[in-house]
Ligand SMILES: Nc1nc2c(c(=O)[nH]1)N[C@H]1C(S)=C(S)[C@@H](COP(=O)(O)OP(=O)(O)OC[C@H]3O[C@@H](n4cnc5c(N)ncnc54)[C@H](O)[C@@H]3O)O[C@H]1N2
């Protein structure tokens with residue numbers, strides 16, 4: 001049986017770009033740039049006043065002038081009608097261009113204006129005080145954002161500043177999602193005493209949404225070889241097939257055999273982890289990678305986070321989810337000799353990890369208060385207070 005790191009390496013070696021596409025900036029949230037973005041001009045594009053105040057020539061200050069006649073008012077976006085004269089000041093607003101030969105701005109609070117005269121009540125003044133100089137953020141042609149930058153709010157704001165209303169981003173994969181199981185009913189349907197509702201559809205849909213992916217194909221399939229075969233076969237033109245349930249040892253766990261009979265080459269079946277041991281992963285030649293996740297809700301969740309997200313990250317040109325280290329609080333035993341993933345809450349410092357409640361991988365609340373998944377390493381029987389362990393942020 002593979003360890004999860006071995007399984008992860010196999011999955012990462014399958015990662016590949018899904019191409020690129022042009023999108024509008026309105027739709028860019030969470031997408032990943034696939035082009036370098038150069039500054040179209042210097043930024044700031046002009047010497048920009050950082051304060052509401054008065055713009056003067058430092059040379060006047062150096063010659064001892066402390067009282068100036070106000071020559072003109074400059075609002076943001078405007079230019080003065082005449083060049084600044086010696087001994088004069090412009091009243092100026094934050095964001096306005098400080099026009100040559102003005103080269104210092106004294107903020108309003110440090111001045112007293114009487115009629116059309118302004119007196120400076122400061123001790124020192126430096127050249128370009130309170131002025132953000134043209135090009136000090138970026139020079140025209142500088143790379144402002146490089147390919148593979150995620151479109152965070154800050155990146156989107158920068159793109160807007162640069163006038164990029166259309167951007168090239170990594171294309172999203174075409175995903176088929178199948179849940180399986182005769183006992184699983186859709187929301188709204190009547191459930192008998194032995195049936196349950198289809199939470200994994202909503203779980204996996206929600207996990208995909210974070211990646212801006214909406215499954216192109218979705219079906220709930222019964223534990224029936226013919227139905228499984230027909231629907232999976234029809235989805236072999238996608239980039240990724242994600243399935244839940246039907247992968248362990250039960251008499252109705254047909255998913256691995258159906259996939260193999262369809263020519264999907266097995267990459268691995270079973271990984272030495274808990275939860276998620278029965279995961280099956282394969283690749284159709286020239287077709288999709290298939291993640292057949294175990295049906296228990298917490299198992300589907302963990303295997304999606306560890307395996308599917310790593311695959312998506314690398315394929316989209318992002319760094320895979322990072323393994324961090326934290327200090328375990330409490331005591332935890334394990335019976336298996338597998339790596340065990342368990343839900344934890346990390347403290348504000350991000351360093352202390354406290355176990356949150358979970359009643360096995362079938363717990364319908366999936367360790368709901370957790371913000372991270374910690375790893376109880378295979379070789380350690382008992383985790384003790386203060387032990388350093390790996391974790392992944394959820
Ligand atoms: N003899 C063995 N039995 C089991 C093994 C094993 O190694 N030997 N592994 C266990 C482990 S670990 C897991 S995890 C489960 C995984 O089983 P399957 O992937 O075959 O999943 P199912 O049997 O179809 O379902 C498991 C569990 O999850 C519920 N489920 C399934 N789909 C959904 C859904 N869409 N929404 C909500 N809940 C779902 C299902 O009703 C079952 O309770 O196998 C163990 N058995």
Ligand code: MOO
Nearest residue numbers: 275276277299361
């Ligand atoms: O590994 Mo299973 O995923 O515990 O229930």
